[in-house]
Amino acid sequence: MDDFNFHTQVAVDSGGMCPAGYVCPRGTKHPRQHPCPVGTWSNNVGAQNLSYCQLCPPGLYCNTSGLTQPSGTCDTGFYCALGASSPKPFDGLTGDVCPIGHYCIVGSAAPTPCPDGTYSNTTGAESCSDCPLGTYCLSEEGIQPCPKGHYCLGFGVEGILPCPPATYNPHLGLSQVEQCLICPAGFYCEDWGLSEPTGPCQAGYYCIAGVNFPNPDGNYSTGLGGACPRGKYCPEGTSLPIPCPPGTYSDRLYVADITGCRSCPPGHFCAGEGLTAPSGNCEAGFYCPGGDSAATGSEGGLCPPAHYCPEGSVGPASCPAGFYANLTGQWLCSPCPAGHYCPEKTSDFAKFPCPPGFYCPDGTKHPSQYPCPRGYYNPELMTQSLDSCLPCPPGHYCEKEKLTNVSGKCKAGWFCVSAAWNSQPFDLDNYTNANCLCPATATGGRCQPGFYCPTGSPEPLPCPPGTFCNTSGLALPTGPCSPGYYCEGGAIEAKPTDGETGSICPSGAYCGKSCFTALELLAR
Numbered sequence: 001m002d003d004f005n006f007h008t009q010v011a012v013d014s015g016g017m018c019p020a021g022y023v024c025p026r027g028t029k030h031p032r033q034h035p036c037p038v039g040t041w042s043n044n045v046g047a048q049n050l051s052y053c054q055l056c057p058p059g060l061y062c063n064t065s066g067l068t069q070p071s072g073t074c075d076t077g078f079y080c081a082l083g084a085s086s087p088k089p090f091d092g093l094t095g096d097v098c099p100i101g102h103y104c105i106v107g108s109a110a111p112t113p114c115p116d117g118t119y120s121n122t123t124g125a126e127s128c129s130d131c132p133l134g135t136y137c138l139s140e141e142g143i144q145p146c147p148k149g150h151y152c153l154g155f156g157v158e159g160i161l162p163c164p165p166a167t168y169n170p171h172l173g174l175s176q177v178e179q180c181l182i183c184p185a186g187f188y189c190e191d192w193g194l195s196e197p198t199g200p201c202q203a204g205y206y207c208i209a210g211v212n213f214p215n216p217d218g219n220y221s222t223g224l225g226g227a228c229p230r231g232k233y234c235p236e237g238t239s240l241p242i243p244c245p246p247g248t249y250s251d252r253l254y255v256a257d258i259t260g261c262r263s264c265p266p267g268h269f270c271a272g273e274g275l276t277a278p279s280g281n282c283e284a285g286f287y288c289p290g291g292d293s294a295a296t297g298s299e300g301g302l303c304p305p306a307h308y309c310p311e312g313s314v315g316p317a318s319c320p321a322g323f324y325a326n327l328t329g330q331w332l333c334s335p336c337p338a339g340h341y342c343p344e345k346t347s348d349f350a351k352f353p354c355p356p357g358f359y360c361p362d363g364t365k366h367p368s369q370y371p372c373p374r375g376y377y378n379p380e381l382m383t384q385s386l387d388s389c390l391p392c393p394p395g396h397y398c399e400k401e402k403l404t405n406v407s408g409k410c411k412a413g414w415f416c417v418s419a420a421w422n423s424q425p426f427d428l429d430n431y432t433n434a435n436c437l438c439p440a441t442a443t444g445g446r447c448q449p450g451f452y453c454p455t456g457s458p459e460p461l462p463c464p465p466g467t468f469c470n471t472s473g474l475a476l477p478t479g480p481c482s483p484g485y486y487c488e489g490g491a492i493e494a495k496p497t498d499g500e501t502g503s504i505c506p507s508g509a510y511c512g513k514s515c516f517t518a519l520e521l522l523a524r
Contacts (some may be wrong), residue, residue: 021066023047035066039085042069055083058109060096063087071108074151077124080109097123101142119143133175136160141207145172148195162193165212168226170195182210185239190214200237203256204228208239227253227388231274243274246293251276266290266314269297281312284331289315306498307349308333318345321365335363338384341416357402359383371402374421375443381403391419392443399423409456412475414446417459447472450490450501462490468502470494486511 016031020043023034035052036042041062044052045486056062060070061084071499074080075087080095089095098104102111103125114120114128119137131154133138134146138156146152146160151174153159163169163180168189176182183189187197188211201207202214216225228234232241233255244250244261248268255261264270268278269292273329280295282288287300298300303309307316308330312419319325323333324346336342340349341364347437352367354360356379358371371391372378377398381387396406397420411423412418425444443446451460452474463469468491481487482494487502496502505511 018048020047020068022043022051023049029088032066038062038065039083041067041069045168047340054178054462056080056094057084057086058082059107061085061089072108076106076108076126077104078108079104079111080107091258098125099123101127101139103128109270113139114142115139117154117159121164130316131159134173148172149193151175151177165189165192166210168194168197183212186237188212188214193426198362201225201234201239203232203236203238204249204254206234206238206241206434216495228255229253230276230321233258246270246272247298248292249277251273259426263291263295264288267277267312269293271295282309284311284313285309285329287315294341302328303330304328306345311355320344322363324349336360336363336365338362339382341365341367341369353382356380356404357386359385361385368402374398374400377403377405392416392421394418395456397423397425397444402514408442410453410458413447413453413460414444414456415447415453415457417442447475448472449492452477463487463492465489468492468494468496480510 020030021036022032024046028034030368039062040053041056042053056070058081059074061072061074063071063085072087074084074095077098078088078095079098080089081391082094084094090097098111100123101120102113103120104111105126106133114137116138117131118128119131119142119311120128122142126430131143133154135143135144135154136152136156136159137143148171149169150160150162153161156182163177166183166189167180168183169180183197183207184199187199187205188199190212192197199214201211204227205215205225206228207216208490209224211225228241229310230253231250232243233250234241238453247264247270248261250261254259264278266289267282269280269282269288269420271279271293282292282297283295285303287299287303288297289300292299299316304318305328306319306325308319308325309316310331319333321344322336322342324336324342326331326347333519336349338361339354340350341352341354341360343352346352354364355367356365357372357377359372359378361370361384364370373396375392376389378389379394392406395410395416397408397410399407399418399421408423410420414424416425420443427442427445447460450469451461452463452469453460453474463477464522466481466487467479468481468487470478470492479494481491481502484505485495485502486505487496489501491501497504
């Protein structure tokens with residue numbers, strides 16, 4: 001049946017056209033028999049079937065049947081999709097409460113996401129709130145805590161700000177730059193937006209706090225760190241330089257570990273910590289081998305006996321020969337006392353008495369240093385000077401050095417005055433009597449004509465009266481004076497005529513063999 005016939009039929013049955021909000025299919029008995037269902041409406045007159053009923057448009061609702069127009073706009077906090085039957089739909093198909101992160105104003109056809117920098121954390125929101133401090137808000141993600149290494153001013157991504165260099169942030173939700181933590185001592189924070197320090201301070205440097213590079217230069221930084229100073233060392237991650245320990249020092253910058261602290265040099269001491277140079281010389285009477293922390297030698301000590309230690313001694317020095325030290329802590333050795341000798345490294349000179357045959361003045365080094373010279377001898381211990389050596393007695397000789405007794409008697413035909421060193425001395429050839437020794441240093445000589453010298457003679461003996469001694473070196477007279485002559489003494493020939501040692505027998509006298517003096521002749 002065409003439309004004309006349909007309308008005609010309705011008109012015939014109902015007395016008029018099918019009203020708006022209804023449909024009148026064939027067989028309809030009255031005009032309001034078939035209303036458009038809830039969620040739809042129709043303003044068409046003469047509608048023949050339900051296809052003429054339109055779904056309630058988005059943002060509106062149609063809460064009763066037979067509507068000729070929507071009932072009204074969707075409530076705030078809700079959205080109404082196509083075919084909504086309530087201002088506060090909940091079925092999720094035709095609409096629903098406004099979800100979290102969205103807002104729905106009156107007549108909303110769909111939830112509107114909160115724009116960046118705002119948020120909604122409840123359902124049914126009719127508006128979005130500004131993003132709070134310490135968070136950032138994105139339309140797709142909603143409210144988020146501020147990430148580590150940053151602080152957030154409460155906007156979208158543009159409100160996410162990195163913590164500056166020299167700071168870091170290990171926590172979520174910071175809202176201001178002052179909450180970024182200062183880089184801790186011993187570490188550096190080099191970049192923006194760090195959640196932890198970049199790393200430890202470089203060895204050879206120190207970082208107090210708030211440093212943004214590993215090797216701060218103390219000459220240009222703000223005093224937060226710098227090169228490891230002299231007298232100290234700085235391992236990796238140093239916050240405060242570590243002083244070099246006692247017994248060491250450092251005169252260099254950038255020392256990275258304790259091995260860079262130099263051992264105190266020998267002969268010096270380094271007292272206290274953090275020295276840039278040795279404290280001074282080792283004290284006199286002590287020795288410092290190196291690494292010493294006290295002037296009295298913490299590694300060394302008191303100078304031992306038989307040694308000496310002047311100021312700045314590296315080690316004990318042995319007393320040289322001729323000196324001794326019988327006490328500890330001596331800064332010099334004493335001269336060996338007279339009557340003794342002192343070998344090298346002597347502590348007790350009494351153990352070394354001067355031996356017989358020698359003499360020992362002050363500072364004698366060894367027992368044979370000063371022998372008694374030839375012509376002298378010494379039978380005593382602990383003699384002190386050359387005067388202690390005794391001259392060889394008259395009639396004897398002392399043939400070599402260092403004698404403790406005479407060598408023997410002077411040889412027959414010679415005489416030994418004193419200090420003779422030869423059994424046949426030859427340095428005196430004009431001896432006449434004991435009152436004339438020329439030179440004074442003469443030790444003896446060969447017996448001259450007119451004299452004779454038995455073994456051990458201290459001086460020549462004049463040839464006795466009645467005899468003559470005609471050659472030198474006689475041990476006994478040559479023989480008796482010749483007959484007809486007399487010999488007074490000291491005659492050098494058998495027939496003397498000089499009138500002093502003898503002469504021809506005078507008138508009125510006779511001279512037999514071995515005739516004596518002229519007085520003796522007259523007396524006869």
